[in-house]
Amino acid sequence: xxxLRLKKFRIQLMIKVQEIKKSFLVSLWFMFLTFPIMVIRVxxxxxxxxxxxxxxxxxxxxxxxxxxxxxxxLKKKEAGEKRAETGESGKTFxxxxxxxxxxxYIPLVTGLTIIAxxxxxxxxxxxxxxxxxxxxxxxxxxxxxxxxxxxGLLDLGYVAFYAVGAYSYALLNYHFGLGFWSVLPIxxxxxxxxxxxxxxxxxxxxGDYLAIVTLGFGEIIRLVLENWxxxxxxPSGIANIDxxxxxxxxxxxxxxxxxxxxxxxxxxxxxxxVVNRLQNSRIGRAWxxxxxxxxxxxxxGIDKTKTKLRAFALGATWAxxxxxxxxxxxxxxxxxxxxxxxxxxxxxxxxxGGMGSILGVIIGALILILLPEYLRAFSDYRMLIFGAIMVxxxxxxxxxxxxxxxxxxxxxx
Amino acid sequence: MPTYAALINLxxxxxxxxxxVKNLSMNFGGLRALNHLDLNVVEGEIAAxxxxxxxxxxTFFNCITGIYNPTGGEILxxxxxxxxxxxxxxxxxxxxxxxxxxxxxxxxxFSNMTVLENVMIGRHxxxxxxxxxxxxxxxxxxxxxxxxxxxSYNILKKTGISHFVNEFAKNLPYGAQRRLEIARAMATExxxxxxxxxxxxxxPQETRELDELITRIRDEDNISILMIEHDMxxxxxxxxxxxxxxxxxxxxxxxPSDIIxxxxxxxxxxxxxxxx
Numbered sequence: 001x002x003x004l005r006l007k008k009f010r011i012q013l014m015i016k017v018q019e020i021k022k023s024f025l026v027s028l029w030f031m032f033l034t035f036p037i038m039v040i041r042v043x044x045x046x047x048x049x050x051x052x053x054x055x056x057x058x059x060x061x062x063x064x065x066x067x068x069x070x071x072x073x074l075k076k077k078e079a080g081e082k083r084a085e086t087g088e089s090g091k092t093f094x095x096x097x098x099x100x101x102x103x104x105y106i107p108l109v110t111g112l113t114i115i116a117x118x119x120x121x122x123x124x125x126x127x128x129x130x131x132x133x134x135x136x137x138x139x140x141x142x143x144x145x146x147x148x149x150x151x152g153l154l155d156l157g158y159v160a161f162y163a164v165g166a167y168s169y170a171l172l173n174y175h176f177g178l179g180f181w182s183v184l185p186i187x188x189x190x191x192x193x194x195x196x197x198x199x200x201x202x203x204x205x206x207g208d209y210l211a212i213v214t215l216g217f218g219e220i221i222r223l224v225l226e227n228w229x230x231x232x233x234x235p236s237g238i239a240n241i242d243x244x245x246x247x248x249x250x251x252x253x254x255x256x257x258x259x260x261x262x263x264x265x266x267x268x269x270x271x272x273x274v275v276n277r278l279q280n281s282r283i284g285r286a287w288x289x290x291x292x293x294x295x296x297x298x299x300x301g302i303d304k305t306k307t308k309l310r311a312f313a314l315g316a317t318w319a320x321x322x323x324x325x326x327x328x329x330x331x332x333x334x335x336x337x338x339x340x341x342x343x344x345x346x347x348x349x350x351x352x353g354g355m356g357s358i359l360g361v362i363i364g365a366l367i368l369i370l371l372p373e374y375l376r377a378f379s380d381y382r383m384l385i386f387g388a389i390m391v392x393x394x395x396x397x398x399x400x401x402x403x404x405x406x407x408x409x410x411x412x413x
Numbered sequence: 414m415p416t417y418a419a420l421i422n423l424x425x426x427x428x429x430x431x432x433x434v435k436n437l438s439m440n441f442g443g444l445r446a447l448n449h450l451d452l453n454v455v456e457g458e459i460a461a462x463x464x465x466x467x468x469x470x471x472t473f474f475n476c477i478t479g480i481y482n483p484t485g486g487e488i489l490x491x492x493x494x495x496x497x498x499x500x501x502x503x504x505x506x507x508x509x510x511x512x513x514x515x516x517x518x519x520x521x522x523f524s525n526m527t528v529l530e531n532v533m534i535g536r537h538x539x540x541x542x543x544x545x546x547x548x549x550x551x552x553x554x555x556x557x558x559x560x561x562x563x564x565s566y567n568i569l570k571k572t573g574i575s576h577f578v579n580e581f582a583k584n585l586p587y588g589a590q591r592r593l594e595i596a597r598a599m600a601t602e603x604x605x606x607x608x609x610x611x612x613x614x615x616x617p618q619e620t621r622e623l624d625e626l627i628t629r630i631r632d633e634d635n636i637s638i639l640m641i642e643h644d645m646x647x648x649x650x651x652x653x654x655x656x657x658x659x660x661x662x663x664x665x666x667x668x669p670s671d672i673i674x675x676x677x678x679x680x681x682x683x684x685x686x687x688x689x
Contacts, residue, residue, distance in 0.1 A: 282558075299509060300601065
């Protein structure tokens with residue numbers, strides 16, 4: 001037995017040595033690549049070439065350590081996957097484990113409520129405004145989650161419905177003086193109608209083709225808004241949109257931002273309830289079946305057309321509503337707010353958070369919207385860090401922060 | 414004097430034909446996958462379609478379940494107690510709703526849904542609650558949901574996979590996945606179950622259990638069965654009637670004992686005798 005253990009130890013040691021060798025090669029390669037920019041500097045004032053060998057050392061050690069950690073993490077991940085395949089219950093994420101415990105429910109909810117209520121009164125207006133934006137993206141993410149996460153229809157033009165909502169409020173307010181509360185349902189309905197309009201031509205498509213068509217649709221809406229001056233005032237946009245009032249009372253700027261914050265909190269809660277009820281309903285299951293296997297789904301008696309249209313229309317409804325709120329929040333809109341980047345951002349929220357998972361989308365939205373704001377201290381490196389986090393997340397946790405958990409049923413025999 | 418064909422027609426009417434395929438043809442461009450195929454299934458029987466690879470068996474299934482729209486011929490169904498209807502060109506979901514459910518040769522489960530949910534999907538076409546009632550959680554919706562869960566769980570018990578109830582479909586062993594496909598199809602309450610190679614990839618023990626299961630489905634649930642199968646032992650022991658296909662045509666039909674001695678069938682499977 002002793003011999004066997006020794007042999008095992010030896011193999012492990014050999015693997016380690018191999019890893020070190022590989023990392024060493026990586027660091028050599030990096031040192032070579034960065035040599036011209038990191039080491040050589042021509043001082044044009046004194047007309048000498050400076051050799052900064054210290055930088056090379058830093059690059060070498062840095063890349064060596066990073067590559068080693070990267071390899072170690074990948075190994076760990078692969079081991080985890082193997083364990084999951086053999087049926088052993090793999091480790092779940094900490095948050096997921098906490099959520100499964102019923103006894104944490106009440107303290108968690110009360111804690112969140114206190115934080116949510118106290119937030120606008122303890123932090124500055126700027127912070128409240130950022131948080132309101134994050135809340136808007138939560139709702140947008142949850143809306144897109146219906147289309148992408150549940151029904152599996154890759155929609156790259158989601159921002160179009162957002163624009164429809166925003167412009168419906170801006171234009172109705174400008175021309176007819178309609179208030180926020182009367183336009184909110186109109187925006188939702190218009191979103192719904194446009195969702196159906198987009199839904200019809202793409203019913204036969206799936207996967208990549210669907211993505212391209214929706215991408216085109218998003219661009220069409222934006223370009224129409226940009227070029228149809230008589231209708232949408234073109235690139236100069238629409239200004240002086242009314243902030244939401246409360247039975248005719250108009251608020252000061254400060255009060256209005258707090259009011260909007262609570263309005264968004266309300267909408268987020270409403271959306272969570274709706275999506276949660278839907279995903280474990282007859283319709284929700286049909287969406288997931290459609291995502292999993294279209295042919296089998298149809299063969300099991302599900303009307304593919306209706307199911308797809310429902311997903312598109314419902315997702316668009318939420319985008320329409322948030323669009324109205326967006327117009328009311330910024331009081332100025334122009335087509336530049338509705339570029340493809342916006343769609344990509346919302347999609348990233350869904351993918352990063354975890355497709356089909358409500359909590360995942362919420363966390364994803366908070367991270368993706370708040371992180372760039374709070375990373376402002378790092379100024380130039382802000383987007384670099386942001387990008388790096390995205391890459392690392394997708395390599396090590398492709399299923400998103402919180403993987404979707406299906407409901408379990410208990411039967412007593 | 415009645416002709417032979419008329420006699421068969423008369424017998425069919427007495428014996429309650431539930432599926433009748435007349436002159437069915439399916440062309441893919443220049444390729445004729447099905448060539449004037451005639452076939453019928455009688456209420457309460459287990460019928461099998463056999464034939465060499467590429468004979469057009471699965472194409473035939475795809476035609477009668479609406480995945481393909483046949484280029485010629487007629488498909489008629491007459492569910493027990495209902496009128497005879499032509500179902501050519503109907504969408505697959507409507508055909509399932511009319512009472513013909515199928516399984517797939519290469520398992521097509523909803524892998525990221527639980528076993529119970531897979532079966533619950535089968536109930537979709539027999540239930541009706543929509544988006545609004547799901548959001549409002551109406552009383553009728555809650556009741557319907559409970560009925561769906563109970564019904565589905567019962568089917569799982571019947572098919573012997575109820576211990577996997579909350580497991581993801583993708584984590585099931587192979588044999589259980591095949592059973593789940595059958596369970597899912599049964600949840601649509603069909604009068605005719607179409608099984609596409611249910612025993613493919615199973616070991617002898619699993620095949621024996623499948624034999625039992627299929628017989629039980631026919632006897633206890635009164636579901637007629639039409640299956641494609643390559644396992645001759647299973648086919649011979651289970652089926653009341655066998656249809657043999659080759660190159661898109663039906664080359665023989667009859668009871669297992671008829672088929673086993675039929676020279677045309679032997680030729681299709683083993684090739685022409687060189688000496689002859």
